[in-house]
Amino acid sequence: MAATDYIITPADVQIVHVEAQPTVLRGSATQNKQVFDKYSDMIVTHHNGLCNYVDQNISPAIDHSVLLLYASMGWVQD
Numbered sequence: 001m002a003a004t005d006y007i008i009t010p011a012d013v014q015i016v017h018v019e020a021q022p023t024v025l026r027g028s029a030t031q032n033k034q035v036f037d038k039y040s041d042m043i044v045t046h047h048n049g050l051c052n053y054v055d056q057n058i059s060p061a062i063d064h065s066v067l068l069l070y071a072s073m074g075w076v077q078d
Helices: 010-016 029-057 064-072
Strands: none
Touching: 010 029
């Protein structure tokens, strides 16, 4: 997987967005609520997936070459 796998596309939105539903919702209150919840659920799923991806694949360590560049510029850590 790549970070770009978590991009929400217009097609993703079209599938779950409330505007894709009929003008008059004829389900029960619970069913109608689920129509609205699908959009936020999709956002949460993509966001959490991206967070997990970053957590597992991005190193928080500063590359040694970056530290050397800072040192050559006279920047030092106190």
